[in-house]
Amino acid sequence: MADGGTGAEFSSLNPMMAPRSVAVIGASDEPTRIGGRPLSYMIARGFAGPVWPVNPKRDRVQGLPAFPDVASLPGVPDAAIVAVPGALAEAAVDALGRRGCPAAIVFTAGFAEVDEAGRAAQERLVSIARGHGMRLLGPNCLGLFNAPLGYFPIFTSSFENGWPAEPLAGRGRVGIASQSGAYGTHLFGAARARGIATPVLVTTGNEAEVTLGDVIGWMAEDEGIEVIAAYSEGVREGPRFLQALEAARRAGKPVVMMKVGRSPLGAHAAQSHTASIAGDDAVTGVVLEEFGVHRARNTEELLDVAYAATPRIYPVANTLGVVSISGGAGVMISDVAEEQGLAMPPMPEAAQARLRGLIPFSNPANPVDCTAQVFNDMSLVGAFARGMVEDGGYTSLIAFFTQVGASPSLAPKLRAELNRVREDHPDRLWVLSVLAPPERVREYEADGYLVFEDPSRAVVALAAQGRFGAAFARPARAAVPLPEVTLPDTAPDEAGAKRLLEAAGVPAVPEVATEGVEAAVEAARGIGFPVVMKLLSPDILHKSEVGGVLLGVADEAAVRAGYERLMANAAVNAPGARITGILVARQVGGAVEVALGIARDPVFGPVAMVGLGGVFIEILRDVALRRCPVDVAEAEAMIRSLRGFPLLDGARGRPRADVAALARALSSLSAFAAAAGERLVSVDVNPMLVLPEGQGAWAADAVIELG
Amino acid sequence: MADGGTGAEFSSLNPMMAPRSVAVIGASDEPTRIGGRPLSYMIARGFAGPVWPVNPKRDRVQGLPAFPDVASLPGVPDAAIVAVPGALAEAAVDALGRRGCPAAIVFTAGFAEVDEAGRAAQERLVSIARGHGMRLLGPNCLGLFNAPLGYFPIFTSSFENGWPAEPLAGRGRVGIASQSGAYGTHLFGAARARGIATPVLVTTGNEAEVTLGDVIGWMAEDEGIEVIAAYSEGVREGPRFLQALEAARRAGKPVVMMKVGRSPLGAHAAQSHTASIAGDDAVTGVVLEEFGVHRARNTEELLDVAYAATPRIYPVANTLGVVSISGGAGVMISDVAEEQGLAMPPMPEAAQARLRGLIPFSNPANPVDCTAQVFNDMSLVGAFARGMVEDGGYTSLIAFFTQVGASPSLAPKLRAELNRVREDHPDRLWVLSVLAPPERVREYEADGYLVFEDPSRAVVALAAQGRFGAAFARPARAAVPLPEVTLPDTAPDEAGAKRLLEAAGVPAVPEVATEGVEAAVEAARGIGFPVVMKLLSPDILHKSEVGGVLLGVADEAAVRAGYERLMANAAVNAPGARITGILVARQVGGAVEVALGIARDPVFGPVAMVGLGGVFIEILRDVALRRCPVDVAEAEAMIRSLRGFPLLDGARGRPRADVAALARALSSLSAFAAAAGERLVSVDVNPMLVLPEGQGAWAADAVIELG
The missing domain is CATH 3.40.50.261 (Succinyl-CoA synthetase domains)
Known part of the structure; x- marks a missing residue:
């Protein structure tokens, strides 16, 4: 009620x-x-x-x-x-x-x-x-x-x-x-x-x-x-x-x-x-x-x-078995099952051999084609269906019998044979794919079948039941511990942004914010050559566009020359900007470039984003999103869902990247966003450099926007 | 009959x-x-x-x-x-x-x-x-x-x-x-x-x-x-x-x-x-x-x-107009139309203003929501539908009226109103999206409507009619002129493969096949530094795997050193291989790397392939295929269909690449394959270097397999 x-x-x-x-x-x-x-x-x-x-x-x-x-x-x-x-x-x-x-x-x-x-x-x-x-x-x-x-x-x-x-x-x-x-x-x-x-x-x-x-x-x-x-x-x-x-x-x-x-x-x-x-x-x-x-x-x-x-059967590990009188329908069902991620494991070898003994030219792997032989002996349908449930263990079954389901001469026998198996195994999702008038469909439904004329629609619906089962079986989202976050009054510069994020657990490339050329030289000496040099300014969001980034600075003389060049570029390309210093950072090689980000959705609040650098984000829009905060396991699932994930996983002869470290950083970033409150408009960590397995992942640049 | x-x-x-x-x-x-x-x-x-x-x-x-x-x-x-x-x-x-x-x-x-x-x-x-x-x-x-x-x-x-x-x-x-x-x-x-x-x-x-x-x-x-x-x-x-x-x-x-x-x-x-x-x-x-x-x-x-x-109306330039009593259904239809590439242009401004005069809170852009007002005055449906056909000029129309289509009180008026418009414009594809019993559906069909309960299925079916129209309007595939091709008795080496392809109209990077170190130096001098040096051998398909490729060879001394190194690498990594010489080629910078290829399908014969280099082929399987031969326009359509096409089209701040030259090369390669006969097993042109617009596209490597 x-x-x-x-x-x-x-x-x-x-x-x-x-x-x-x-x-x-x-x-x-x-x-x-x-x-x-x-x-x-x-x-x-x-x-x-x-x-x-x-x-x-x-x-x-x-x-x-x-x-x-x-x-x-x-x-x-x-x-x-x-x-x-x-x-x-x-x-x-x-x-x-x-x-x-x-x-x-x-x-x-x-x-x-x-x-x-x-x-x-x-x-x-x-x-x-x-x-x-x-x-x-x-x-x-x-x-x-x-x-x-x-x-x-x-x-x-x-x-x-x-x-x-x-x-x-x-x-x-x-x-x-x-x-x-x-x-x-x-x-x-x-x-x-x-x-x-x-x-x-x-x-x-x-x-x-x-x-x-x-x-x-x-x-x-x-x-x-x-x-x-x-x-x-x-x-x-x-x-x-x-x-x-x-x-x-x-x-x-x-x-x-x-x-x-x-x-x-x-x-x-x-x-x-x-x-x-x-x-x-x-x-x-x-x-x-x-x-x-x-x-x-x-x-x-x-x-x-x-x-x-409506049968309220939600298999946690859903598998599909198909018994059919049309080989072609079996193939069609396999196509859709693959797209839907619904597993169709083959029948055990022994069970296949047994069924092949019943119908010599049948192909009882899965999909199981029991051939037109069954028109002569409908008990074979029962034997095949029972084999699939009891030996194959499938949680979902599709029996494709098209017009036979409405045939006055054949349908009653088909129904009796299948019912015997179904009644012994009412815990499965049973689909009858038949072409039949509505009154006949209602009878099958009263027996306990789901009836679909088109088997591909049945596959989509069955796959969904398995996803429901998996979602119901998951524990509730565990609370992700949030860091203490105190946002500054105005948007921080790059170094300030990275310090905020580091405090929240997002590591940054080793670097020193310096003032004056001698301090820059000293910092570079401490970090080790080559280094990267960047303008620090709260007024410049996109440093490379104003000539504010120098890569591969090789020695002390180059640091001195670089310092002059950065200052000159700032004066020419960003004349009004306040220059708070020069950031000297380690130049990291051999890393995969990833972008992490936070944006605020008007309905669901801060959302975490991860994508691979280069063409993946810019051309393919290949990013994963999740509501903040996400725990480390969810963060890793986001990363693994990227189409470009193979690049982090050893494709093209690279070493595997430190996905675990990247997942930790993403989770920490999401927790930072969840703790920061509504003043946080966005965070952009790009690139996040992911080193080979065991070596970590470091933010090489970060921009935080405040409202 | x-x-x-x-x-x-x-x-x-x-x-x-x-x-x-x-x-x-x-x-x-x-x-x-x-x-x-x-x-x-x-x-x-x-x-x-x-x-x-x-x-x-x-x-x-x-x-x-x-x-x-x-x-x-x-x-x-x-x-x-x-x-x-x-x-x-x-x-x-x-x-x-x-x-x-x-x-x-x-x-x-x-x-x-x-x-x-x-x-x-x-x-x-x-x-x-x-x-x-x-x-x-x-x-x-x-x-x-x-x-x-x-x-x-x-x-x-x-x-x-x-x-x-x-x-x-x-x-x-x-x-x-x-x-x-x-x-x-x-x-x-x-x-x-x-x-x-x-x-x-x-x-x-x-x-x-x-x-x-x-x-x-x-x-x-x-x-x-x-x-x-x-x-x-x-x-x-x-x-x-x-x-x-x-x-x-x-x-x-x-x-x-x-x-x-x-x-x-x-x-x-x-x-x-x-x-x-x-x-x-x-x-x-x-x-x-x-x-x-x-x-x-x-x-x-x-x-x-x-x-x-079945109405045999195949619009060459298909557009969809939607008139609906549910704003939500209009949105749903727009979603599917966009996915299907079926254009839904808005109504002309003047026509919108006129319809807004009839129903003040209606939104007559397209989809046109004529609101629940029509229950009081069904003639408004006629006015709106007529406006869409006569002012909007849509070739396909969906009228979404759900259960109204079966309502004893409303359906007859709806039918009369729509019929008047439809009878004046029988050259359009008219879909009625209603929930009605089969006998009522047959009546609407006899009037001349296509009836779909689910409007998204209607959109898929209507979009297909436009594609039929476009295919029927296309002239038959013109014969692509085939080159004279004489295949050698055994698979050619890289230089031989490129000469065969060049003769067929696929340009190669300027290069000289040389024998001996002095010839290599002379060739490099003629081509201009830096150059690329490669081992030539009919026995080595993947030269870079045996250390058989040197890039950026900067001067004469480097050519001499490089010669020794290539020979040493061959002796160590490919001891049995016949070395026929050294290929000295221009080092081309600023190009986009593309792969072209030919494979033989057992049913349809040689098939041409194009894809962007790097992650696009290896990770994303982003390739376009076509039966050989293809003319230049078809080849260009293949290239433009790639997900990564923006990379050739000026994305990420690059200059636009010479797509026309690439299309000519792809067409020529396909004609070569069509002319070569069954002995040609495969061709692999990788990389094909595509220079900025007007500067051409050159094969930098080529492998031809013969059966």
């Missing part, structure tokens, strides 16, 4: 999601009007508690006694629908708050989605609600439903085509959390057409107060929801969203999410559509990955993955 | 595809047996000509007069089905050939797909057929059908679930050409379930004689087929396949193809399944691209693209 859940972190939404009584402000007697639909739906679906229409012009609305205003209500409603025109919404919310109503669902439009005046009105609305300790959905939202309670505070027309489907065989309760009303109901309609039960749908509209994170979190805690399907054009509030994803992960509930705006064109369209400052799409992407959320590429994939999640 | 086509290059298949009379060798009275199904289908579907069962044991078979053997047939059949057990097939084909039968469809299995003896038997079968000038389908094939003729020489059971669909509104005739019988009928069944007409299906089985190319070519020439859907696990015969794809392109018929085995795992599965020597998957991929074939990633995409091709 979707009746409120256990309510720990997200229970403040309980009155809105599962109220005992409901008021409808702006109730209409006409059941197809915005203020009429919720009433007519709740009457039709038998909401158990009282429903109080508020309408100053009528005594009764849709047969229920009506009240002229909020003050006259016979009790305090747990939830209230606000369906009055723009100017009246504020007063309605205030009146509800005064009565102590804890939840308002505001359909009214004309707020932040329209113009600046609307934005100001929306801020007033929220501040009124917050003043009363009231949760507020919308404004400009389509509403929500919690079907098992008969609770339908929503004005969609989509029930013209049917009510939400009942869970098949008691399983498969998918909750839909959607920013967009149109898309949320599209998803609901598409799910209904496939027989997928969606007992709860919430559309969040402008998200002035209740955000997607609140809704996902409530679903994570609600016993009636097993799988969460979400849609967003841009996450508005970071911390609550993160808390919700972790709650879902902890509860072992898969979240499947469509986040649109992944392309520049799409992001532009999203921005002009929502007028919201959405966080960077790539950052949202890595946050979803961090919590094991499946980011769907389209609606079909979203529903496929949610549907395949 | 699928009755034989105009029959130019592929007419030898006419008797098999559209016979006037059919014999069934091994005919069975039992209509569900392999030898019985074709008879029962042809009787049920009223094949117009005589059908002659051959069965030595019965006078009548399924009600038709039977004949004891081929010799007793009352006439020469245009086509014959061979459905006798393995050992008897050879005699049956021979007997048919002796009577002058021009076409045999051989169901019999147990040939090359089984073992070496089977392969030998198959070769005998083909040689008998060829001796009689007979075309032979199979062996080990499921057969074919040509439904408009009632011609069903096939033993599939899939007609248990229905006959092929009739073309809707007279359009949409998709021919299926499939190597695999199981997959071909799966495709047919999936098409039937979607109401897509497939009048012709051919499965080619072992392809001992008739190959996929023959079938695609016949369909390209046949008037009854408008779109060709093909399936292959590996193309067996290159030239016929190429000829067929060009015939289809010339006829303006889209080919949509599933070629499985694109991943290493899949390719392994394909090989163990078909035991055929398939060409490299990547090479097949570029061949398909060359002819504008859409390579589908899965069955659904294959059917989506074929379905969207």
Whole structure:
């Protein structure tokens, strides 16, 4: 039952999601009007508690006694629908708050989605609600439903085509959390057409107060929801969203999410559509990955993955076995499995030999082609399928039988054979890939199969279940210890930046900040030749562009000449800049150049970045991102995910680089950013020189921007 | 009518595809047996000509007069089905050939797909057929059908679930050409379930004689087929396949193809399944691209693209306009359009202003969100759609109306509004993205819409139509003039390889092959210092590995020292090698290093390759391939398709490289390979040094392998 859940972190939404009584402000007697639909739906679906229409012009609305205003209500409603025109919404919310109503669902439009005046009105609305300790959905939202309670505070027309489907065989309760009303109901309609039960749908509209994170979190805690399907054009509030994803992960509930705006064109369209400052799409992407959320590429994939999640089988080490009557289909499935990273290990040799004894020309490795022989003897299908489960040990199985699944002469035998094996092994994910009419599909689903016409879609959905399993099995992200960080009042120069980072655990190339030519010579002598010399100035961010860097300075005379040259270059190319000295550093050879960085995402805060230098970042945009802080293991995983990683791993005859040291530095940098607070705008460590294994990784340059 | 086509290059298949009379060798009275199904289908579907069962044991078979053997047939059949057990097939084909039968469809299995003896038997079968000038389908094939003729020489059971669909509104005739019988009928069944007409299906089985190319070519020439859907696990015969794809392109018929085995795992599965020597998957991929074939990633995409091709509208410059009631859906569509390279230009400013006058809060740029306002006034949908077609000029349109498309109250108005616009502009590709039951979908299709529930699938299918249009509009590949090539008897050394390539139009770095130290000094003086010195030896392929290359040789003394060093290195590291001299070459600076190459594909012959040096090839496998020869424009397109192309185009502060010269060299190399014949195994030009614009591109090393 979707009746409120256990309510720990997200229970403040309980009155809105599962109220005992409901008021409808702006109730209409006409059941197809915005203020009429919720009433007519709740009457039709038998909401158990009282429903109080508020309408100053009528005594009764849709047969229920009506009240002229909020003050006259016979009790305090747990939830209230606000369906009055723009100017009246504020007063309605205030009146509800005064009565102590804890939840308002505001359909009214004309707020932040329209113009600046609307934005100001929306801020007033929220501040009124917050003043009363009231949760507020919308404004400009389509509403929500919690079907098992008969609770339908929503004005969609989509029930013209049917009510939400009942869970098949008691399983498969998918909750839909959607920013967009149109898309949320599209998803609901598409799910209904496939027989997928969606007992709860919430559309969040402008998200002035209740955000997607609140809704996902409530679903994570609600016993009636097993799988969460979400849609967003841009996450508005970071911390609550993160808390919700972790709650879902902890509860072992898969979240499947469509986040649109992944392309520049799409992001532009999203921005002009929502007028919201959405966080960077790539950052949202890595946050979803961090919590094991499946980011769907389209609606079909979203529903496929949610549907395949309904048996609630999430293998931690997922393997796929395929039994087929078409060799070609087996090849096609292998192609997709490889792309999806879903392992298809071969059957053990002995088991192969045994099966080959049953059908001489079969190829029982995996995919297992049991050939057209089975048309003569369907018991062979059972023998092959049993062999795959019991000898191959696969956690996921696809049986590809195309039109045989609908053949009046063959299908009953096929079903009986497979059922015997499946009933002995109900802990596997069983997919039947058949071409069959909907009524036949429902029968197979009732048996316990997932049914996919297209086997490649099945592979994508099965691979996702294994990733869910792995995410659920991971321990919660351990707290990364944060350093003490005291930022200076203004942006530090290069030497100052490196000292700050060194204190936080990011090593720098041995170097000395000097003043005057003699100090530079002495420093170079101490470090050992050759050295690098650089201008120090808080006013020059890109030193090489003003001739402020000299490499391979070979001896004392060269240091003296270099000093003069740097000063002359500064005078010519950066005349106004304050020169605080000359940095003399060891010239490091034989290192791989990497760039580390920190940027601040408006939604998710500081984000750590790593990429290989040169063409990898500049031309290929080959970087890994992660929310700060990351521990050393996560940092290493980021580094290993780079396409250019082989360069650090001994490719092209190089020695292996000190990846462990680089990972430590990246983790330390991320912890520094997490501790530094909002004044830290960005950090750019480029190049970070990664020496051969065991020799460390050193920052050769660093820029810190402060706000 | 699928009755034989105009029959130019592929007419030898006419008797098999559209016979006037059919014999069934091994005919069975039992209509569900392999030898019985074709008879029962042809009787049920009223094949117009005589059908002659051959069965030595019965006078009548399924009600038709039977004949004891081929010799007793009352006439020469245009086509014959061979459905006798393995050992008897050879005699049956021979007997048919002796009577002058021009076409045999051989169901019999147990040939090359089984073992070496089977392969030998198959070769005998083909040689008998060829001796009689007979075309032979199979062996080990499921057969074919040509439904408009009632011609069903096939033993599939899939007609248990229905006959092929009739073309809707007279359009949409998709021919299926499939190597695999199981997959071909799966495709047919999936098409039937979607109401897509497939009048012709051919499965080619072992392809001992008739190959996929023959079938695609016949369909390209046949008037009854408008779109060709093909399936292959590996193309067996290159030239016929190429000829067929060009015939289809010339006829303006889209080919949509599933070629499985694109991943290493899949390719392994394909090989163990078909035991055929398939060409490299990547090479097949570029061949398909060359002819504008859409390579589908899965069955659904294959059917989506074929379905969207049935209106036979192939815009040469395709643009997409989207009108939607969900801003979110518009964003999602923009994401996919960008990935697919389908342009979504904005509406002209004036048109936007006009539409904004109709719905104040709408956003009529593109995607055009006409907001929930339209529920109150559906004529706004018409106005918006008309604005998009007439002012925006889009060739493809998606109207996203989700459940509204099935709403009893709203759908009829929506349909009427859109129809008025569509009827005025029937030359556009109109997609309706709605959630509706099949009967409603059929109505929209009869109106002239393509109907897709998921708009992202629609975008993929629409983008494909534009690529078809572009491919059809391209002139046929012009003949590239081939050079005279005389290969030496054994593989040449580096200098010899470069001279061969230079003669073919691939310039080399200025260099002189010398013998003795004085000649080397003189050559260096002529070329100008610094120079590069290399060992010349036909026995050493990788000179740098034996210390056989010296860079930056600065003066005469260094040439003398270098000579001694190279000789010493050769004596130590390659003691057996014949040293033919020393190559002295100009040391070229400031160039971008590129690799050019030729490899021989077993199916498609020599293939040209280009990639950027360094990490691009070694780590990122960033290369472009094309069948030889390529003209200069194609060569330049290959170069521009590289991910690393920005490096040649002025990235990172470099001058632009001489891409035109590189393209000429690549084209010349490809022409050399095309002219050189089968003895040429491979060519490796690495590095090819590309100088700044206008300064040329020079081969700095070259290796030619001969067979």
